[in-house]
Structure formats: C-alpha cells, structure tokens
Amino acid sequence: MEKTTVDLSLLSDVLNEYAAVKGSLITILQHTQEIYGYLPKEAIELISDQTGIAASEIIGVATFYTQFRFEPVGKYLIMLCQGTACHVNSSELILETIKDELHIEDGETTEDGLFSLKCVACLGCCSLSPVMMINENTYGSLTPEKTKKILKELREAAV
Amino acid sequence: MRIVIGQGSCGIAAGAEKVRKALLNTDINAESISITGCIGMCYLEPIVDIYDDDNKLTRLVKVSEADAPAVAAYIKTGDKTMIEKLIVTDEDSEFLSKQTRIALRNCGIINPENIEAYIEKDGYTALKKCLCDMTPEEVIEVIKTSGLAGRGGAGFPTWFKWNAARQSQGEEKYLICNADEGDPGAFMDRAVIESDPHNLIEGMLIGAYAIGASHAVVYVRAEYPLAIKRLTNAIAQAQEKGIIGENIFGTDFSCDFMIKAGAGAFVCGEETALIESLEGHRGMPRLKPPFPAQSGFWRKPSNINNVETFANVAWIINNGGEAFAAMGTEGSKGTKVFAVTGKVKRSGLVEIPMGKTLRDVIFDIGGGMKTDKEFKAVQMGGPSGGCIPASLIDTVIDYKALGATGAIMGSGGMVVMDESTCMVGMAKFFLDFTAKESCGKCIHCRIGTKRMLEMLERITKGKGKEGDIELLEELCYSIKDGALCGLGQTAPNPVLTTIKYFRDEYEAHIRDKKCPAGECSDLIEYSIEADKCRGCTLCAKNCPVGAISGTVRNPHIIDTDKCIKCGKCFTVCKFGAVKKA
Numbered sequence: 192m193e194k195t196t197v198d199l200s201l202l203s204d205v206l207n208e209y210a211a212v213k214g215s216l217i218t219i220l221q222h223t224q225e226i227y228g229y230l231p232k233e234a235i236e237l238i239s240d241q242t243g244i245a246a247s248e249i250i251g252v253a254t255f256y257t258q259f260r261f262e263p264v265g266k267y268l269i270m271l272c273q274g275t276a277c278h279v280n281s282s283e284l285i286l287e288t289i290k291d292e293l294h295i296e297d298g299e300t301t302e303d304g305l306f307s308l309k310c311v312a313c314l315g316c317c318s319l320s321p322v323m324m325i326n327e328n329t330y331g332s333l334t335p336e337k338t339k340k341i342l343k344e345l346r347e348a349a350v
Numbered sequence: 351m352r353i354v355i356g357q358g359s360c361g362i363a364a365g366a367e368k369v370r371k372a373l374l375n376t377d378i379n380a381e382s383i384s385i386t387g388c389i390g391m392c393y394l395e396p397i398v399d400i401y402d403d404d405n406k407l408t409r410l411v412k413v414s415e416a417d418a419p420a421v422a423a424y425i426k427t428g429d430k431t432m433i434e435k436l437i438v439t440d441e442d443s444e445f446l447s448k449q450t451r452i453a454l455r456n457c458g459i460i461n462p463e464n465i466e467a468y469i470e471k472d473g474y475t476a477l478k479k480c481l482c483d484m485t486p487e488e489v490i491e492v493i494k495t496s497g498l499a500g501r502g503g504a505g506f507p508t509w510f511k512w513n514a515a516r517q518s519q520g521e522e523k524y525l526i527c528n529a530d531e532g533d534p535g536a537f538m539d540r541a542v543i544e545s546d547p548h549n550l551i552e553g554m555l556i557g558a559y560a561i562g563a564s565h566a567v568v569y570v571r572a573e574y575p576l577a578i579k580r581l582t583n584a585i586a587q588a589q590e591k592g593i594i595g596e597n598i599f600g601t602d603f604s605c606d607f608m609i610k611a612g613a614g615a616f617v618c619g620e621e622t623a624l625i626e627s628l629e630g631h632r633g634m635p636r637l638k639p640p641f642p643a644q645s646g647f648w649r650k651p652s653n654i655n656n657v658e659t660f661a662n663v664a665w666i667i668n669n670g671g672e673a674f675a676a677m678g679t680e681g682s683k684g685t686k687v688f689a690v691t692g693k694v695k696r697s698g699l700v701e702i703p704m705g706k707t708l709r710d711v712i713f714d715i716g717g718g719m720k721t722d723k724e725f726k727a728v729q730m731g732g733p734s735g736g737c738i739p740a741s742l743i744d745t746v747i748d749y750k751a752l753g754a755t756g757a758i759m760g761s762g763g764m765v766v767m768d769e770s771t772c773m774v775g776m777a778k779f780f781l782d783f784t785a786k787e788s789c790g791k792c793i794h795c796r797i798g799t800k801r802m803l804e805m806l807e808r809i810t811k812g813k814g815k816e817g818d819i820e821l822l823e824e825l826c827y828s829i830k831d832g833a834l835c836g837l838g839q840t841a842p843n844p845v846l847t848t849i850k851y852f853r854d855e856y857e858a859h860i861r862d863k864k865c866p867a868g869e870c871s872d873l874i875e876y877s878i879e880a881d882k883c884r885g886c887t888l889c890a891k892n893c894p895v896g897a898i899s900g901t902v903r904n905p906h907i908i909d910t911d912k913c914i915k916c917g918k919c920f921t922v923c924k925f926g927a928v929k930k931a
Contacts, residue, residue: 215630
C-alpha cells in the first residue's frame with residue numbers, strides 16, 4: 192500500500208485543545224490515530240514539538256499500549272477476540288478461517304488494502320462467543336461458514 | 351403500551367438495532383418504542399419487552415427483523431398467537447427471577463440515555479441524602495456497616511480505603527473509578543455503564559463526598575465504545591441538572607467529572623499502573639507504599655474502586671448498611687455479579703447474594719451444560735484466578751472459600767468448561783495472556799511467565815519431560831514472590847490450580863503424549879469411521895494437504911503420515927464420521 196503525505200494541519204485542533212494539558216499524551220495519540228488510522232512518524236514529531244515530550248518517550252508510551260499502530264490499516268479492521276469464553280468456544284477455528292480466506296497473519300493487511308487482522312483481548316461479548324469486531328460492528332456466534340460469508344459480503348460491498 | 355428493546359453491546363451485536371429499525375418501520379407508534387441497556391439474558395438476545403398499560407410485561411426473545419410485522423400485529427390486536435413462539439419460557443424467566451439484583455437493579459429496565467428514567471427510580475436521592483443530611487464520616491460508617499468490599503478482584507473493604515483517603519491531608523483529592531475491565535470473560539462493568547450510567551455517577555459522587563475529593567475520574571477501556579458514549583451523555587445530563595459541578599444540591603460540595611479512555615493494557619487494572627496511565631505514561635505499577643490514598647493521581651490523595659463497587663453504593667445509602675450486610679456470609683456481604691459464559695446453557699449476567707454455591711449459579715440459574723458433555727471445571731478470576739474442578743461444585747461463593755480452592759472471586763468472570771477443554775491448554779492460554787501483558791518492570795514476571803509459557807507449549811506439543819511439572823511449580827512460587835504487583839503475583843494461579851486438580855492431564859501429556867480432552871492438535875490423530883462415512887467427499891475437498899482419499903459414496907481414509915492435524919475434516923463432516931483420539 193502506498194503511503195500518502197501526511198496532512199499535519201488536521202492535528203491542529205487536537206493539539207490546541209490538549210498540548211498544554213498535562214497528562215494528555217494518550218488522549219492526543221488516540222485522536223491522532225482516529226484522524227490518520229495510525230500514528231504517522233511526522234505526527235509524532237509534531238506532537239513532540241508542541242508538547243515538549245521527547246519523541247522517544249512518545250514512542251515508548253505508544254508501543255506500550257496495544258491500541259496504537261504505526262502502519263496504516265485496511266478499510267476493514269478485523270479485531271478477533273481472544274478472550275477465555277471465545278477460546279473455550281473454539282475461536283482458534285475462526286482465526287484459521289480468516290487466515291485461510293485472506294492469506295494474512297495476525298497484524299497484517301491484505302495486498303488490496305481491504306482487510307487487516309488483529310487478535311485482541313476480550314471484547315466483553317462473551318455470551319456471543321466466538322466474537323469479532325469489524326470496524327464498529329460486532330459479529331457473534333461465529334462459525335467458519337458464517338465468517339466466510341461476512342468477509343465475502345464486506346468484500347463485495349467494498350467494490 | 352411501551353416497547354423496550356435491550357440494547358447493550360451484546361444485544362446490538364445480536365441484531366437489536368436492526369430489530370428496532372424494523373419495528374419503527376411498522377405501524378407501531380414510534381413514540382412508544384424505546385431502548386434499555388443489558389437485560390443480562392445474553393443468550394436470548396435480541397430481546398423485546400412489551401409493557402401493557404398496566405405495566406404487565408410480555409418478554410419476547412431471539413427476535414429478528416422478520417418478526418417485526420407479527421409484533422406489530424400483536425400490539426394492534428392483542429392476539430398472542432402470532433408471537434407465541436417468541437415469548438420467553440417459564441424456565442428461561444427463572445434465569446432472572448432467581449437473582450437478587452442490587453448493582454444491576456436498573457439494568458435492562460430503564461433507558462440508560464435518559465436521566466429522568468434514573469431519577470424516577472429514586473435516582474440521586476442517596477446523593478442528596480449524603481450531602482444534605484450526613485457527614486462524610488457518617489457515610490463511611492454506613493459503608494462500613496454494609497461490609498461492602500472491592501468488587502474488582504482483591505475484595506478489600508471499601509470503607510477502609512475511603513477512610514484512609516479521608517484521613518489523608520491535602521486540599522486536592524481524586525476519586526477514581528477503575529472501569530478498565532480487563533479480565534477476559536468478565537463484562538459486568540461494561541453492562542453497568544451501558545445500562546445504568548447514572549448509578550455509577552451517583553456512587554462515585556457519594557465516594558467523592560466521603561473522602562473529600564473535588565475531582566472524579568473514570569478510566570474506561572477503549573474497547574467499550576458504547577459504554578464511553580453513554581457515560582459521556584450521562585455526565586452531560588447530570589451537569590445540566592447541577593448534579594455534577596459547583597455546589598451540588600445547594601451545598602458547599604463541588605465535584606467535576608472526567609472520562610479517560612484506556613489504550614489497551616491489562617496491567618492498567620492495577621491501581622498504581624492505572625494512575626501512571628492516567629498521567630499519560632506507560633502503565634507500569636509503582637512501588638507501594640505510599641498507597642494511592644496518600645499519594646496517587648498527580649501525587650495527590652486518591653481513592654480507586656471499580657464500577658460494580660460504586661454501583662452498590664447508592665442502594666446501600668438508601669436502604670441502610672444493615673440491609674446489605676443481611677445478605678451473604680460472615681466474611682462476604684451483599685451480592686456479587688457474575689458473567690457466566692463458556693459451555694453453559696444460559697449465559698449472561700447473574701447477580702446473587704454471597705453464600706450461594708457455584709452449583710446454584712452454573713446449574714440452577716445457568717441451566718447446566720449446553721453440550722452433551724460433562725461439566726469439567728469453572729474458571730474464575732481470569733488470568734489471576736484458577737480452575738475449580740467439578741468435585742468442588744458445592745463451594746460457597748465467599749472470598750475466603752473461593753480463595754481456599756486456589757482460585758479467587760476476582761471480578762466475577764465464570765467461564766464454564768466441559769470435558770472437551772484441555773486444562774493444560776487452558777493454563778497455556780492464560781500464560782500466553784500474562785506473558786504478553788506483563789509490563790516488564792519485574793524480572794520474575796517478565797521472564798518467568800515467558801519461560802512458563804515455553805514449557806507449557808512444549809508439553810502441549812508432546813515434548814514435555816519428567817520433572818516439568820515440578821519445575822513449573824517452582825517457577826510459580828518464585829514469580830509470586832518476586833513480582834511487585836497483582837498481575838505477576840497472581841499470574842501463576844491458572845497453572846497452580848490446574849496442576850493441583852488436573853495433574854493426571856499434565857502427566858498424560860508428558861508421559862503418554864496424549865491429550866485426554868482431545869484438544870491439543872499435536873497429540874491427536876484423525877480417522878474416519880467407515881460405517882458412518884457416506885462418501886460425500888466434503889472432507890477430501892477441504893483437506894489442504896490431500897491426505898484424504900476415497901471415491902464418491904465409498905468410505906474415505908486419512909493418510910496419517912500426510913495429515914497436518916488441522917481438523918478441517920472434523921469440522922466439515924456432516925455425519926460425525928471423523929473421529930479424533
């Protein structure tokens with residue numbers, strides 16, 4: 192996937208609001224990721240300039256938390272729950288299905304830039320396990336067949 | 351006539367929003383359709399509650415969009431035959447009627463997006479009572495009488511923490527709510543915030559008044575977007591009514607309110623790590639003492655409780671500490687919410703008085719196993735807890751009694767397992783989790799969990815050797831001794847309890863190279879039973895390595911040398927002809 196130039200002006204509102212408020216680094220990073228889909232290097236440098244926090248420290252914080260990523264993600268971000276209830280109800284099969292269908296591993300993005308796969312901690316929908324979240328939507332009681340169908344529908348919807 | 355649709359995260363995932371839209375498309379008066387939060391019967395979602403003019407409830411379960419016209423017809427004509435199959439059974443109704451709900455008292459009943467709905471249920475009367483008629487010391491005394499203990503896991507007496515923060519000198523204090531519900535398998539805190547956010551706000555404001563805090567902060571998981579949305583909305587409504595802000599209820603008590611979203615780190619459930627994270631740092635625990643009550647958020651006196659703890663507070667103030675203490679056992683008072691999931695028939699949220707047994711929750715309320723296999727164990731307390739075997743099913747729910755099994759009450763996750771779950775695999779699952787989530791500060795935790803995980807991986811691959819169990823135990827105790835915070839100190843519990851109760855399973859893996867539960871793929875072999883095989887060729891078509899041969903309508907055979915044990919044939923076979931052993 193080709194990276195486009197990062198439009199840093201999109202960050203000005205966030206920095207105006209939070210740069211001077213102590214303890215806001217995580218909040219700033221969350222907003223940054225909301226804007227760009229990931230944390231671009233240029234944005235981290237700008238945040239460092241405006242907050243006075245060293246870029247190395249920002250990277251230290253960002254790498255500590257699973258929410259943050261440093262590469263763009265696909266149009267659909269699949270977050271597959273790895274909680275206990277999902278484990279007991281065979282989430283492993285769903286993981287295998289997604290890997291087979293999309294030919295990607297955990298943390299990777301498909302070549303067409305459509306899907307990214309990320310295994311995540313418990314999503315808290317344990318009664319519907321196994322569960323995955325794709326962007327804002329939660330899909331529960333998954334079976335390999337149902338998973339294939341969902342991926343197919345999303346792929347078709349994207350065309 | 352009111353039509354109420356359960357819209358917690360689970361309900362929405364099951365299709366509740368689609369059902370709501372479908373109902374809005376019928377001729378039902380749109381104004382009579384509203385939403386509520388999580389009803390707690392997650393296994394029956396989407397749920398539609400119909401209240402008639404006398405407030406009598408007809409509950410419809412597993413409703414789909416396609417049912418909307420039938421529901422509309424019933425509402426118009428009152429003819430129940432059209433919706434008969436959707437009406438909840440008496441048996442399923444018992445799931446709720448056998449519970450005692452205090453923390454969840456409004457969940458699934460009121461509209462979580464409307465402050466008036468909470469006020470109608472005596473909302474904010476407890477806060478008013480505290481601010482207008484009670485001193486902070488009196489509030490703490492009532493909480494002491496109630497025996498309320500921290501519902502996040504440790505079970506520390508709430509009054510003691512409040513008192514310590516109250517006694518602490520300082521102009522500026524913080525009251526913090528830990529809503530970083532990280533235990534896999536627990537979701538009661540999410541349900542409370544999504545379904546009854548004002549109850550949390552009220553409990554927190556009472557806590558803030560008791561300790562003398564003027565700032566309240568909720569640290570909530572970023573994975574809970576709906577909870578954040580509803581809480582943000584609730585805070586705005588409370589501010590508008592003057593319930594949050596300056597001079598609340600005309601008294602000289604003022605308190606502001608803030609939400610901080612976590613960014614995904616299990617260790618941030620530990621209170622000092624949570625504070626580090628609130629300050630914008632890596633969430634690594636601090637050395638205690640000083641305790642947060644003396645030096646917490648921005649080094650100011652701070653008190654941290656979890657969501658469920660706060661959810662009990664308003665009820666206790668209104669009903670008296672004695673009423674709460676009347677429920678439970680000698681050492682554990684009141685009720686506790688459990689998230690019952692896994693292989694259980696009725697999964698969802700169960701709130702019961704302490705002193706009930708695990709059997710009451712799993713069999714009486716939960717309905718037993720959903721599979722035809724035997725109940726094997728229940729995992730309690732997530733990665734900090736342990737597996738309690740079937741032989742201890744009559745253990746009483748009490749901090750001490752559960753602790754004696756080697757598990758913990760924890761935050762209330764109860765994952766039910768049947769004979770198909772491998773207990774060594776379960777231990778590996780949790781160690782994989784803690785090894786990833788260890789913050790890295792303490793060597794014992796950082797490296798010890800990794801070494802244990804490697805050993806467990808070896809064992810489940812059939813490469814275990816004599817002495818592994820003893821070595822695992824030794825590592826467990828040194829990690830417990832050498833870790834600074836709760837994460838490391840409790841990380842060995844899943845291993846210790848599975849060794850304690852299922853040692854034979856470890857031995858089968860190590861000595862016989864067998865997985866009795868048939869879950870560890872390296873230790874099982876797939877074969878096809880000739881008399882059950884119809885020769886449909888589905889398995890052969892799905893085999894990624896071409897290990898299955900056979901012709902149409904004739905039994906197929908698996909070449910075990912070629913087989914990579916992926917289990918695809920087992921999953922796709924419609925006749926149960928593929929066996930694993």
